[in-house]
Amino acid sequence: MRRRRQKEHVGEAIPLSSLRGGRFPMAVLVQTLAVAEYLSFHRAALALGVSQSSVSARIKALEEDLGIVLFDRNTRGVRLTEAGRCFVDQVGEAMGILDRAIKIAGMQARGEAGELRIGVHALTPGCFLDRLLERFHIDHPGIRLQVAEGTAREAQFMIREGRLDVAFGACMHETPDLSSRVIWRDRLMAAMPVEHSLASQPVIDWDQLVDETFLVCYSGTGPQVHDLIVARAAGKWLTPTIQRLDVERSTLLSMIANGHGISIFAKEGAADSTANVAFRPIRDEPETIPFSAIWSPSNRAPALLKLLALAKNMR
Template sequence: MRRYLKNTSSIGLSSPLLRRHIPMVALIQMLAVAEYLSFHRAALALDTSQSSVSARIKALEEDLGIVLFDRNTRGVRLTEAGRRFVDQVENAMEILNHAIQTAEVQARGEEGELRIGVYALTTGCFLDRLLERFHGNHPSVRLHITEGTARDAQIMLRERRVDVAFMAQTHQIPDLHSRVIWRDRLMVALPANHRLTAQADVEWRQLAGETFLVRHSGTGPQIHDLIVARAAGRWLTPTILRVDVVRSTLLSMTAAKHGVSLFVEEAAAATTANVAFLPIRDEPETIAFSVVWSPSNRDPALMKLLTLATELR
């Protein structure tokens, strides 16, 4: 019972307790008297006066229209009606106490859920390590992962269907916050026996005659635009084949000589048989990856994830 002694605020506007003008402190004092079977010892435990406890219990009995305690020279004992009432109030206090603790945990970002939009999730990549570390630090926060394009992610952020999204490249979005959290080198994935695999690296011009395999989802739209931009004004835009497949299937198609594809260097760590990764020597910059979120979303778990992303950057 002692764990309830500090919960002395009144409760909900629709509650019979409030309609009958029964404050929470009266119930807490009643539970104390029921535990100690003494107004004096209950008052000591609550750090208040015996007269205050006695007056509140009497007022509570009048409000309820029942006698909770038999008082006599030998002490205090619960009536049958009082015992039943105390049992039910204790159960209600357990529920209320659990609700308060749950709210406090969620307010600290230690429990709840995060809905995360990703372009892809590769074992061992920065994003995979980030989410693994976050889950290890906050195991009670459930992570819901949704894969899609940057455009999909922006729509879901605005509609509050995801809390945060990870996207390739930098983004200046007026109604959303964005921060670059890591960069990686661009690589071309080639069939293992491709004529260019004898080289240490390649140049964009050497890829002009290739068929590029580009996913519809994930970073596919951005990869498509990058290929077009690199060809512009220098040679004809290469053939670009849009495929509706996951990353692993894209690599398998590359291995089977359906075309070449583009990845960042961390993807090369997850080596796929019959695929070779080469850096593009004249690619002018590394590829940025950003975390994007709504400024109106102040979820504590989200703030913890953003902090961890910055620390691991």
């Protein structure tokens, strides 16, 4: 019967489902791999620090349970049977998968691997957020950064739904169910065509902009820019003309360069500008603009905590 069952298994895959559910102890599988490597029960036992009789008895019981002979034994040593070689190959592959799973799980638990989903209003070369993500990637190369652009409102929804781990944006206000922290601050700059009459001045004031047409995006920091312009005009002069646009930052800059209007940017955003756009600081702007991180207080992912710690240190 054993010979017939062994013959049926020759060259066929041994179902690894039998390895799951605890049918075979892990120890006997490790010992089988060791005997297959050393082709000696004695040397395998020495390498594992167990008795030769224990190894021999366990593998014998395994063979009886499987109904196949894994090793041919003789006075000169042992060798794998064809069925044994098939079994050992599969067990080795399964053990490799298990070993990788354990290592990856450990790395994720320590914040050394995995994925971090980040919402941003925009990324410009050299800005604080760009430097932060670059530094984090250098320090933690095993963590994939998934970056999505959107408005602060969209980011908050995605955090609540678990689709983002953290979002960075301008003027984010605290909400009862989310955690937030100011990460960095920046000055406001007015962006205008280089031919604009105000472009010749080193600094400008808000009241010099009341007759201008402001171009503001729907996305990114557009909503915050819109509210800021309205707030600065309140009680002083009529709200300037504000044109809302469904465009990206690069298109907005091109429209400014071509004379369609002006806009407001953070100082860091001026670094990546077009050749025909002038940025001038606003002298009577009362305060710098805060840029905050916002995340769910229930999210204690190690990678997120490391990013927040790095942002605090870089600030």
